[in-house]
Amino acid sequence: MSFDQARAVRAILPKVTEAIDAMESVSDDAVEEYGRAIITDLVREHVDGRALAGQSVPNLDQERSLAEAVFNQVFRMGRLQELVNDPTVENIDVNGCDQVWITYTDGRKELGAPIADSDDELVEDVRRWAAYQGQTARDFSIARPRLHLSLGSNTRMGALMGVVPRPCLSIRSHGKLNADLDDLIANGTIDKGLREFLSAAVRAHKDIVITGGMGDGKTTFARALAAEIDPDERVATIEKEYELFxxxxxxxxRDVLAMEAREGNTEGLGAITLHHLIEDALRFNARRIIVGEVRGDELIPMLQAMNTGGNGSICTLHADSADQVFARMLILAGSGGLNIATDTLFRTIGMAVDFVVHLGHDLRHNLDGPVNRRYVAQINEVLPPGDTVEPAVNRVYVPGPEGRAIPNTIPQCIDELVAVGFDPALFAGHAWQGGPR
Incomplete structure (x- = not known):
């Protein structure tokens, strides 16, 4: 009978979790180190037991592979870890243990191998990952059937059970954690003129709202803009789950206050919301505030932060176009239970936000296969309301023939941009100024 690694993992795993749960006075940073030592010992014990029983035993390479598989099952993402480590994988969508859809960065979508032997085993895996990973342990049960968690420095996971026929996962891998504006030129998101404009806007402490749809690269774009901030400026990042890093x-x-929201317990107590964290960020002397995504009642404190102590702040917001952003903010204010008059909200937006940068995304197919394009489609300068209730806008960059942003008009704040090194001659052209398409 040949050696079955999956069966060996199932046999060793309960002993590992029991030993780790029994550890006392071990710092979070040392848990993995101690866990790996425990796994090594238990794998050796398992192999010796098979040998004494006259059963087939793994060779040295198989034994190492078994230890790594157990380690991944406890401290990483089990059978998914190989996919998570693959830089060409962008999304993993799991509809039950044996329905694993993989979306690659080039737009390909394929059905992958099962990630657990049963749905019950998959649920147990998710619970274990939630217990040992992330800043705060989070419950996953019939009472709490929704789970959102940051796993490591480049992976975000959402999970559902009970409210779906089978347990479901959605895993997003962040490609470049150190992305900057030069990287965005290289991949065709912006051109050289846009790079200089965006860099100047950040250096001039302009407040920027990044909009786009799901998968348009808003988080990566925010990370790239943040790369233009002086290294010694105090920055607060505020997120539901860590993604900016x-x-x-x-x-x-060098001076970052990284803040992550926390869900309440089953009685709804102990929750720390983005709203709370934005208020805290100002009290902790943050010069700039970056909110991973504005989704509800954190909208007003974010705008207030932009309008007062957080000049040069950045946030992302889901919107289908740059021109819909004000209506979208009005909807968010209502969904968050905020009792604020429409004209008051729009005046606050007009005074707080300087630019809306809208991202576009499309998937094209050519002879070489799919081509996944992400790009800046439009940039609006936001101004206080004029003849209408909504804030006035100055369409600085508009979509060109291929949808990519091209210069349209000079912003009212041009003198401030010039003061930090921007060359206004870059507005002279009305075409995409180099770089991949």
């Missing part, structure tokens, strides 16, 4: 880029951001 500026606090891990010590060479680029």
């Amino acid at each position: 500026l606090h891990l880029q010590k060479d680029r951001h």
Whole structure:
């Protein structure tokens, strides 16, 4: 009978989790180190037991592979870890243990191998990942059937059970954690003129709202804009689950207050919302505030932060076009239970936001296969309301023939941009100024 690694993992796993749960006075940073030592011992014990029983035993390479598989099952993402480590994988969508859809960065979509032997095993895996990973342990049960968690420095996971026929996962891998504007030129998101404009806007402490749809690259774009911030400026990042990871880029951001929201317990107590964290960020002397995504009642404190102590702040927001952003903010204010008059909200937006940068995304097919394009489609300068209730806008960049942003008009704040080094001659052209398409 040949050696079955999957069966061996199932046999060793309960002993590993029991030993780790029994550990006392071990710091979070040391848990993995101790866990790996425990796994090595238990794997050796398992192999010796098979040998004494006259059963087939793994060779040295198989034994190492078994230890790594157990380690991944506890501290990483089990059978999914190989996919998570693959830089060409962008999304993994799981509709039950044996329905694993993989979307690659080039737009390909394929059905992958099962990631567990049963749906019950998959649920147990998710619970274990939630217990050992992330800043705060999070429950996943019939009482709490929704789970959102940051796993490591480049992976975000959402999970559902009970409210769906089979347990479901959605895993997003962030490609470049150290992305900057030069990287966005290289992949065709912006051209040289846009790079200089965006860099100047950040250096001039302009407040920027990044909009786009799902998968348009808003988080990567925010990370690239943040790369233009002076390394010694105090920055607060505020997120539902960590995705920006500026606090891990010590060479680029030396003073970062990274804040992650926390869900309440089953009684709804102990929750820490984005709203709370934005208010805290100002009290902790943050010069700039970057909100991973504005989704509800954190909208007003974010605008207030932009309008007062957080000049040069950045946030992302889901919107289908740059021209829909004000209506979208009005909807968010209502969904968050905010009791604020429409004209008051729009005046606040007009005074707080300087630019809306809208991202586009399309998937094209050519002879070489699919081509996944992400690009800046439009940039609006936001101004206080004039003849209408909504804020006035100055369409600085508009979509060109291929949808990519091209210069349209000079912003009212041009003198401030010139003061930090921007060359207004870059507005002279009305075409995409080089770079991949």
